[in-house]
Amino acid sequence: MKKLVSLLLTLGLAAAAFAASGKVPDITQADLEAAITKKSATILDVNGTDSFKEGRIPGAIDYIANKDKLASLLPKDKKALVIAYCGNEYCTAYQAAASAALALGYTNVKHYSPGIDGWKKSGAKVEKS
Numbered sequence: 001m002k003k004l005v006s007l008l009l010t011l012g013l014a015a016a017a018f019a020a021s022g023k024v025p026d027i028t029q030a031d032l033e034a035a036i037t038k039k040s041a042t043i044l045d046v047n048g049t050d051s052f053k054e055g056r057i058p059g060a061i062d063y064i065a066n067k068d069k070l071a072s073l074l075p076k077d078k079k080a081l082v083i084a085y086c087g088n089e090y091c092t093a094y095q096a097a098a099s100a101a102l103a104l105g106y107t108n109v110k111h112y113s114p115g116i117d118g119w120k121k122s123g124a125k126v127e128k129s
Contacts, residue, residue: 024098027083027110029122032057041081042074044097047116055126057085057112057119063097070097071104078105085112085119 027035035041036058045052045060052062061073063084074082084097094111101109112119120126 024084024102024109024111026113029112029114029118029124032083032112033124035081035083041083043112044082044084044094044101045116046084046086046093046097051087051116053129055120055128056116058125058127060085060127063100067096067100070100074101074104074106079108080106082106082109083112084109085115088115088117089113091115 032041032043036043039059041059043057043060044063045056046063047056049062049065052060052065056062063070066073074080082098082101084094084101086093094115098109098111114122116126
């Protein structure tokens with residue numbers, strides 16, 4: 001019985017470590033554009049306020065400027081789509097926003113891996129302040 005409890009505890013800790021690693025599934029540009037059109041996603045830009053003002057994915061929230069009040073900016077529905085992005089496919093800063101959303105109980109958190117660089121290179125519309 002002790003071995004079974006130990007095994008279950010170990011498996012539980014491994015699952016928790018994986019969940020806490022911040023790895024979230026990617027979203028394609030086509031799916032992101034569809035979500036923007038439908039207004040069915042909350043988009044978190046983690047590139048910093050200066051970069052945010054220079055150009056962002058339409059409808060994105062400046063995560064850095066708003067991280068302390070993130071809970072009030074996200075939808076009440078914890079199953080709602082939340083997308084985090086940063087500079088490019090090599091940037092891992094998105095993990096801060098994705099982890100924050102996961103910690104708040106959101107279950108449909110995705111990562112737009114091409115980031116703002118990929119968005120701009122695709123010719124997609126950019127919002128500026």
